[in-house]
Amino acid sequence: MTVQLTRRALFESAALAALVPSAQNVFAETDPKAEADWTGYTFCDSCNHGPHCGIKFHARGNTAHRIENWAENPNHFLCSKGWATLQRLYNPNRLLYPMKRTNPKGSADPGWVRISWDEAYKTIAAKMLATREKYGAKSVMFYAGDPKEPRAPIQRLARYFGSTTWCTESSAACRSGCLVGETLNFGVENIGAAPTAKTKVFMICATNCWSKPIGWWNMVLAAKARGVKIITVDPRRTKAAEIADVHLQLKVGTDSALAAGITHVLVKENLYDKAFVEKWTHGFAEYAKYCEAFTPEKTEEITGVPAEKIVEAARLWAKGPGVYISTPQSLSHNSNGVQNTRALLMLIATMGYVDVEGGLPFPVGPKGMRLHAFGLHDDMIDPAWWDAPEQREARLDREAVPVWNHMMDQCSPNDFPEWVEAGKVRMFCGWGFNVNIWPQPETYRKAFEKLDFGFACDYFYRPASHDALDIILPAAINYERYAPYGAYGPRVAARRPLKPLGEAKEDWRIALELGCIVDKPENFFEGDPVKCLDWILTKYEGFSWAKLDAMLPKVGTLPGGVKGFRKYETGHMRPDGKPGFNTPSGKIEYVSEVLKAFGVEPLPKFKPMMPLTKEFDLRFINGTRKPYITHSKTRQDQPYLMEIEDRLTIDMNPKDAEKRGLKEGDDVLIRSAWGGPVKARLTVTILVPEGTIGGQYGWLGDMNTQTLMTREHRDPITGYPCYFEVPVSVTKA
Numbered sequence: 091m092t093v094q095l096t097r098r099a100l101f102e103s104a105a106l107a108a109l110v111p112s113a114q115n116v117f118a119e120t121d122p123k124a125e126a127d128w129t130g131y132t133f134c135d136s137c138n139h140g141p142h143c144g145i146k147f148h149a150r151g152n153t154a155h156r157i158e159n160w161a162e163n164p165n166h167f168l169c170s171k172g173w174a175t176l177q178r179l180y181n182p183n184r185l186l187y188p189m190k191r192t193n194p195k196g197s198a199d200p201g202w203v204r205i206s207w208d209e210a211y212k213t214i215a216a217k218m219l220a221t222r223e224k225y226g227a228k229s230v231m232f233y234a235g236d237p238k239e240p241r242a243p244i245q246r247l248a249r250y251f252g253s254t255t256w257c258t259e260s261s262a263a264c265r266s267g268c269l270v271g272e273t274l275n276f277g278v279e280n281i282g283a284a285p286t287a288k289t290k291v292f293m294i295c296a297t298n299c300w301s302k303p304i305g306w307w308n309m310v311l312a313a314k315a316r317g318v319k320i321i322t323v324d325p326r327r328t329k330a331a332e333i334a335d336v337h338l339q340l341k342v343g344t345d346s347a348l349a350a351g352i353t354h355v356l357v358k359e360n361l362y363d364k365a366f367v368e369k370w371t372h373g374f375a376e377y378a379k380y381c382e383a384f385t386p387e388k389t390e391e392i393t394g395v396p397a398e399k400i401v402e403a404a405r406l407w408a409k410g411p412g413v414y415i416s417t418p419q420s421l422s423h424n425s426n427g428v429q430n431t432r433a434l435l436m437l438i439a440t441m442g443y444v445d446v447e448g449g450l451p452f453p454v455g456p457k458g459m460r461l462h463a464f465g466l467h468d469d470m471i472d473p474a475w476w477d478a479p480e481q482r483e484a485r486l487d488r489e490a491v492p493v494w495n496h497m498m499d500q501c502s503p504n505d506f507p508e509w510v511e512a513g514k515v516r517m518f519c520g521w522g523f524n525v526n527i528w529p530q531p532e533t534y535r536k537a538f539e540k541l542d543f544g545f546a547c548d549y550f551y552r553p554a555s556h557d558a559l560d561i562i563l564p565a566a567i568n569y570e571r572y573a574p575y576g577a578y579g580p581r582v583a584a585r586r587p588l589k590p591l592g593e594a595k596e597d598w599r600i601a602l603e604l605g606c607i608v609d610k611p612e613n614f615f616e617g618d619p620v621k622c623l624d625w626i627l628t629k630y631e632g633f634s635w636a637k638l639d640a641m642l643p644k645v646g647t648l649p650g651g652v653k654g655f656r657k658y659e660t661g662h663m664r665p666d667g668k669p670g671f672n673t674p675s676g677k678i679e680y681v682s683e684v685l686k687a688f689g690v691e692p693l694p695k696f697k698p699m700m701p702l703t704k705e706f707d708l709r710f711i712n713g714t715r716k717p718y719i720t721h722s723k724t725r726q727d728q729p730y731l732m733e734i735e736d737r738l739t740i741d742m743n744p745k746d747a748e749k750r751g752l753k754e755g756d757d758v759l760i761r762s763a764w765g766g767p768v769k770a771r772l773t774v775t776i777l778v779p780e781g782t783i784g785g786q787y788g789w790l791g792d793m794n795t796q797t798l799m800t801r802e803h804r805d806p807i808t809g810y811p812c813y814f815e816v817p818v819s820v821t822k823a
């Protein structure tokens with residue numbers, strides 16, 4: 091409610107109310123004078139997992155009035171969030187004009203008023219140049235929150251501006267923690283794959299089917315139907331756990347102990363792939379020695395998984411070939427995240443299921459194409475510049491997270507409050523910025539308020555975050571933009587969009603146009619996203635934007651890439667073309683030479699989570715995905731979804747509820763050593779085990795679970811917060 095009131099005030103102050111389309115009008119009638127219907131194509135960006143799900147829409151004039159699955163798109167089933175996207179496009183609260191604050195920061199009313207793009211750009215560019223002049227380029231921070239689509243041109247802007255303070259939600263949290271684990275192991279990221287006709291066992295590691303496109307779940311069911319055995323590793327009794335042959339229902343953060351227990355059995359019963367391990371891996375003997383102590387009984391003590399299930403799982407896994415799917419995030423959101431990920435995913439190497447038929451593929455795509463970056467080409471961001479020692483060493487995260495700094499080109503922003511305190515960052519350039527991504531968000535919000543200058547681009551005005559800034563810019567929504575094109579491995583698809591409403595602009599255009607002002611226009615394609623896409627596509631033989639566009643509704647396939655199995659034998663996994671893997675030892679590393687070089691424990695060892703206490707006796711998984719919620723976004727933006735759930739709810743096991751005298755529907759209060767009380771409504775369910783509760787982050791005010799989280803405990807390798815580890819208490823309100 092407060093959000094809407096503030097929002098109304100915002101429009102009144104700019105005398106804009108009349109210009110904002112009302113949702114009802116737009117849905118009810120399209121322009122009667124407009125031509126016949128035309129068909130548009132775009133991608134749903136609700137979850138921001140790549141690859142996105144395709145949307146086909148029907149429009150008259152510039153108004154989309156109906157959407158459907160885009161059949162030719164490789165991801166062509168929309169879910170509840172996808173079907174609700176027109177509500178977001180035509181939401182009357184959308185931000186449609188650049189705005190600037192007219193009252194000092196900290197005022198109850200920021201006094202947002204509409205300004206022209208010209209004024210916005212001139213103000214921002216002048217601040218960027220002056221801040222660089224006075225404090226150096228890296229005092230200007232570039233940031234993209236969960237939105238993944240705008241990232242490439244923003245990173246390019248940071249590069250030409252000369253700032254390594256390029257941060258994203260992926261350097262704060264999310265997928266890159268697991269990616270670091272995978273890369274330490276294999277020399278390349280590998281989130282896993284789907285079972286094929288030859289696969290016998292599928293290990294679903296900490297993966298929630300609600301986080302995936304609908305097609306993914308259909309794939310799992312089909313695999314199950316043709317006899318693939320399923321091992322699910324998850325503390326919660328998810329859908330994937332329900333259909334599993336073995337559900338390893340471990341305690342949060344004990345994956346490394348579980349993996350050691352399984353390895354113990356594989357070695358003891360001589361089930362592992364000795365030949366593969368000897369030839370292609372590094373440090374197995376040391377790891378096997380570490381696993382000696384992890385007898386099934388000892389492993390049960392730590393993980394809570396019954397000893398016989400551990401043995402059963404090991405024997406089943408050995409019946410492979412097997413393949414895993416790994417979580418995009420949840421393994422990495424505790425204080426031993428990277429090592430837990432490393433340990434679990436190493437089970438693939440121990441069995442030798444590496445790039446073999448039915449096992450885990452190691453795809454080699456077209457040259458220059460970045461994985462998980464919408465098929466974009468390396469040249470877009472100039473990796474050599476980011477990789478140069480003089481950039482890495484001077485980067486702001488060097489001391490706090492040296493391993494991360496060494497491996498990743500995005501700077502870890504979790505020490506942002508300390509940077510601001512020390513005067514290291516003075517200006518903020520943000521796309522999709524939500525301060526409530528962080529634990530103790532108020533600490534971050536205050537730091538943003540202290541900056542000399544900040545702006546953010548967004549679909550909506552978000553008072554909780556934007557009121558700490560100076561300018562907000564309206565971003566065109568997925569229906570209104572060309573860039574980036576969609577990518578599904580090497581397959582790529584163009585969009586056919588609407589014109590942006592109001593004065594909204596594509597994120598790409600905003601970044602490229604700013605680049606034209608603060609740098610040379612020729613480096614930024616004269617500000618034109620389509621020109622930029624064309625430049626990227628022509629790097630792949632026979633491709634261009636015009637060609638991709640003409641193919642619609644079909645998708646194209648970029649040329650190049652290497653087919654076949656065991657590509658590590660033929661030198662395709664390493665840049666120097668030698669056989670092996672792209673790690674320091676040239677092999678898959680149980681003992682990580684990178685970690686060793688940084689003085690970090692090189693084996694993926696178990697480390698206990700923060701202890702539960704008498705007062706805080708429940709572990710809180712703060713953020714498991716639900717089918718109708720995405721992060722902070724879906725709450726006000728898509729009212730259909732609010733009809734399903736309009737407040738924070740938490741899941742609690744019936745035994746825990748009984749112990750506390752709580753029942754389904756009770757209003758409860760959650761507290762931790764760092765904050766609370768947070769208000770929630772109780773769901774009593776076997777979805778969570780005893781001793782663990784689950785809930786959603788992204789609610790604000792007195793339902794904001796991030797206020798319970800701690801900045802003190804982090805994963806030492808990534809600096810990621812421990813969203814899934816914090817001990818809490820739950821009492822009746």
Ligand SMILES: Nc1nc2c(c(=O)[nH]1)N[C@H]1C(S)=C(S)[C@@H](COP(=O)(O)OP(=O)(O)OC[C@H]3O[C@@H](n4cnc5c(=O)[nH]c(N)nc54)[C@H](O)[C@@H]3O)O[C@H]1N2
Pocket residue numbers: 135234235236237238239240259263264265419521522523524525526527528547548549550552565597712713714720721722723787796813
């Ligand atoms: N407790 C807890 N915290 C978590 C997590 C958790 O599981 N638990 N998960 C972490 C993870 S994995 C993630 S990904 C983050 C998500 O964290 P956030 O970055 O906070 O994600 P959102 O709330 O989805 O989006 C942020 C803002 O971007 C805007 N936006 C969306 N799309 C676009 C776009 O294309 N362009 C522009 N300009 N703006 C856009 C939205 O309107 C919103 O205001 O949270 C992290 N924080």
Ligand SMILES: Nc1nc2c(c(=O)[nH]1)N[C@H]1C(S)=C(S)[C@@H](COP(=O)(O)OP(=O)(O)OC[C@H]3O[C@@H](n4cnc5c(=O)[nH]c(N)nc54)[C@H](O)[C@@H]3O)O[C@H]1N2
Pocket residue numbers: 137138139236264265295296297298299300301302323324325326328340341342343344345417418419420421424711713714715716717718719720721814
């Ligand atoms: N509907 C929906 N879909 C989304 C999103 C969304 O907000 N809503 N967000 C998108 C984004 S940005 C991301 S990063 C992904 C996240 O996608 P996922 O990682 O698949 O989603 P989560 O539900 O956070 O976590 C997956 C599972 O990990 C389990 N888990 C938690 N801690 C541990 C642990 O220590 N060990 C093990 N083995 N399991 C554990 C949880 O119980 C949960 O079932 O989802 C994407 N898709």
Ligand SMILES: [Mo]
Pocket residue numbers: 263264265418419
């Ligand atoms: Mo994420």
